[in-house]
Amino acid sequence: MIRHHNEMCFATLKHSEPWTLRAYESVGGYRAWRKILAERPPRRDLIEQVKGSGLRGRGGAGFPTGVKWSFMPDCEESYLVCNADESEPGTCKDRDILRFNPHALIEGMAIACYAIGARAGYAYLREEFIDEPYFRLRVALREAYENGMLGCDIRGSGVTVNLYDVLGAGAYICGEETALLESLEGKKGFPRFKPPFPANYGLWGRPTTVNNVETLALVPGILRQEPGWFDEVGTEKSRGTRCFSVSGHVSRPGNHELPLGTPFADLLELCGGVWKDRELKAVIPGGSSVPVLPAEAMMDLNLDFESLAAAGSMLGSGAVIVMDETTDMVKVLQRISRFYFQESCGQCTPCREGTGWLYRVLTRIVEGQGTEDDLKILEEVPGRIEGHTICALGDAAAWPVQGVLRHFRGEFEHYIRHGKSMVSPS
Amino acid sequence: MSDILSPDLCGRIDAWLERFPAEHRRSAVLGALREVQKEHGHLTPERMDAVADYLGLPAIQVYEVGSFYTGFQHQPVGRHTVAVCTNISCWLRGGEKILAHIEKSLGIRAGESTGDGRIFLKSEEECLAGCCGAPMMQVDHVYHEDLTPEKVDEILGALS
Numbered sequence: 313m314i315r316h317h318n319e320m321c322f323a324t325l326k327h328s329e330p331w332t333l334r335a336y337e338s339v340g341g342y343r344a345w346r347k348i349l350a351e352r353p354p355r356r357d358l359i360e361q362v363k364g365s366g367l368r369g370r371g372g373a374g375f376p377t378g379v380k381w382s383f384m385p386d387c388e389e390s391y392l393v394c395n396a397d398e399s400e401p402g403t404c405k406d407r408d409i410l411r412f413n414p415h416a417l418i419e420g421m422a423i424a425c426y427a428i429g430a431r432a433g434y435a436y437l438r439e440e441f442i443d444e445p446y447f448r449l450r451v452a453l454r455e456a457y458e459n460g461m462l463g464c465d466i467r468g469s470g471v472t473v474n475l476y477d478v479l480g481a482g483a484y485i486c487g488e489e490t491a492l493l494e495s496l497e498g499k500k501g502f503p504r505f506k507p508p509f510p511a512n513y514g515l516w517g518r519p520t521t522v523n524n525v526e527t528l529a530l531v532p533g534i535l536r537q538e539p540g541w542f543d544e545v546g547t548e549k550s551r552g553t554r555c556f557s558v559s560g561h562v563s564r565p566g567n568h569e570l571p572l573g574t575p576f577a578d579l580l581e582l583c584g585g586v587w588k589d590r591e592l593k594a595v596i597p598g599g600s601s602v603p604v605l606p607a608e609a610m611m612d613l614n615l616d617f618e619s620l621a622a623a624g625s626m627l628g629s630g631a632v633i634v635m636d637e638t639t640d641m642v643k644v645l646q647r648i649s650r651f652y653f654q655e656s657c658g659q660c661t662p663c664r665e666g667t668g669w670l671y672r673v674l675t676r677i678v679e680g681q682g683t684e685d686d687l688k689i690l691e692e693v694p695g696r697i698e699g700h701t702i703c704a705l706g707d708a709a710a711w712p713v714q715g716v717l718r719h720f721r722g723e724f725e726h727y728i729r730h731g732k733s734m735v736s737p738s
Numbered sequence: 739m740s741d742i743l744s745p746d747l748c749g750r751i752d753a754w755l756e757r758f759p760a761e762h763r764r765s766a767v768l769g770a771l772r773e774v775q776k777e778h779g780h781l782t783p784e785r786m787d788a789v790a791d792y793l794g795l796p797a798i799q800v801y802e803v804g805s806f807y808t809g810f811q812h813q814p815v816g817r818h819t820v821a822v823c824t825n826i827s828c829w830l831r832g833g834e835k836i837l838a839h840i841e842k843s844l845g846i847r848a849g850e851s852t853g854d855g856r857i858f859l860k861s862e863e864e865c866l867a868g869c870c871g872a873p874m875m876q877v878d879h880v881y882h883e884d885l886t887p888e889k890v891d892e893i894l895g896a897l898s
Contacts, residue, residue: 482809500806559827
């Protein structure tokens, strides 16, 4: 049974104009921020509350948000950055939060600024969002300023929070937090070595926290719910709700915000099941960079951090990509590998060269020219990329290869022996 | 220089500068290049030099941004930019067939513009975050989802 459907980030969806201040306030919006402005609690108290809620980052890595905030030192100049460069293939939840509930993000950013001791925050949106999502955020920011939610010395509280919207210019790599910071500094998006982490050396060298849109949009809801609400939704280690973007071969693709730990079978049913009355073949459960899982494994799995890790994959960005029985897994992998090859920034040799090797070998196999040696290359190259690069794009390019080989090796062998796919084209 | 950066264009660049502390003018490079491209259609070395002068930066710092991001064009392109997503979620629902249909009906390949200067068919590698409406495309950054060849013909036919 589906419970707590669209209650946090998507809470305003029941209104006809969900993006307005009025819609947001009708679901309790800005209550938490007003309380903070009135009572001005020690910032560390807020961090403890967020830590206690068990909120983990929704961008992909799942790092505990309160712990990340606690790394921020007391200092004169520090920043909050919202990562709205949503671009992990299969993921489209942040776009809908920006379109339908931009005030939740604004309130979340204001609270986060207060908690980390920053007076300014930047929302970095990918350029492709310039039409509707960016426009909605801009209008909402103006509403928030006009209604005394943002600015200098807000409502005479002594609290100053200014938020700014910024656009990228087309680069997947800028979703990586340090590449995003470089881009905000007006540079090409080359990821930085870590450590130092952004909490020590971030935007313009100042302490900085980078959080995903969904993570920040959850914060006001967590603070205004009764204590314990967020803890009780979800599982012990994966608390709260999660926005799932369900795409691919389902009858009704869509974004759904549900408790973590929701069975995959329930989510699939909510989306009308596999399309065209076909059988489920495989699912990429967390965006294109995480390992694929076969239908048998998926149908018994709950969607939370620990269940997916135990099954050999990841919850990642919450993008659930569904594939039916007619899907050619070798071609799926070829398409994914082409993407990582194109988007590798070129800074690290193993990723720049390795992603090209993977794509070329896969193309050779798909074209019927593959050899047994090519399978060995596919087995060896990912291990030479993974863990040998500055950022996680190298890992993201390696994991899908390892996943598809682990579960669908027979399809590669068929291509190599017979020069064609063992799956009939859809 | 003034024929590249009109007072109006300078005003739009200033709006990006205002978002950042005064000592970090470099942060406005992406915004400035976007405004210049919007005004003039594409970037040239002279236009990037003008941005560098205006922001007080070495030209190389502007060139490297102009060449890194796929949103910047360095050749004249068509008036309307069409970007068809063929990444995994769209690919699973026929995104490549939509692209092939457009290439055939316009008589150009991805990355090219039509001879009449009407449409630039952008070579799109990134997922455009419209996965639940696959297959999808953007026309001048406006999303069009759940595409069919007929729907595509209608949308493109309406472009002036």
